[in-house]
Amino acid sequence: MKRMTRRDFVTVSVMTLTAAALVPRQAAAAADAATSAGAPDPRLIEDLVAANHILASEGVVDAYGHVSARHDRNPGRYLLARDVAPALVTAADILEYNLDSNPVDAKGRSQYRERFIHGEIYKARPDVAAIVHNHSPALIPFSLGKVPLRPVFHMAAFVVEGVPVFDARRDLGIHQLLIESPQLGQALARTLGAKPAVLIRGHGAAVVGTSLPMAVGRSVYLERSAAIQAQAIALGGEITYLDPEAARAMADNTYPRAWELWKRGLRLGVIP
Secondary structure (H helix, E strand, O other), X not given: OOOOOHHHHHHXXXXXXXXXXXXXXXXXXXXXXXXOOOOOOHHHHHHHHHHHHHHHHOOOOOOOOEEEEEOOOOOOEEEEEOOOOHHHOOHHHXXXXXXXXXXXXXXXXXXXXXXXXXXXXXXXXOOOOEEEEEOOOOOHHHHOOOOOOOOOOHHHHHHHHOOOEEOHHHHXXXXXXXXXXXXXXXXXXXXXXXXXXXXXXXXXXXXXXXXXXXXXXXXXHHHHHHHHHHHHHHHOOOOOOOXXXXXXXXXXXXXXXXXXXXXXHHHHOOOO
């Protein structure tokens, strides 16, 4: 039998200690994932379902895309539907996740592959209470070239704060479009920084807000603002963008009137 050297002994000891340290950490993570924060306010669930339907009705999402809300009883939890088209989301579809994007109790239901967008942004941004991921058609061209989104529309005045572009190939050396891992979610959150939204090259966007109405309103009007900017560019000539100071004065719009209209439309059946 080969005699164990001092180096071998140290290596084995370190590996043993590391493995031993990982066991309680893994157990704690499993316990955390299995512990519910409790039932959220029913009004939050109602608003989250409404947000899904509004975004679908407004053409911001189609069969794909999702919207989440931070749990009102525990900031270390968030609420997100199971893997289903936004227009079909019901209260029964809403799942609770920890910030590692592990479901507390999936009950056998499948989850969105890109749920890490939500968990990692909530970790990085304590101020964020709601997140929308969409594949907004008017936004995607601005993720591909060197023309940045600029403030052109008062309802999307928050664009003045800047909308960065995340490119996994450029930023991580990964040829990956979907944000389907914690690593990609963390990199996306870093690119977002303190901004209101981030574009994802050739894919879509993540939009944040301090409330569901803000995140939904920003998503709807960011799509429209991008379309307006593209039309202005196509017309040719010099473009007069919004005055930065005036735009910043409106950047924190929470869209209360629009939110009430959209929700009323759902109740009246005007919005399917």
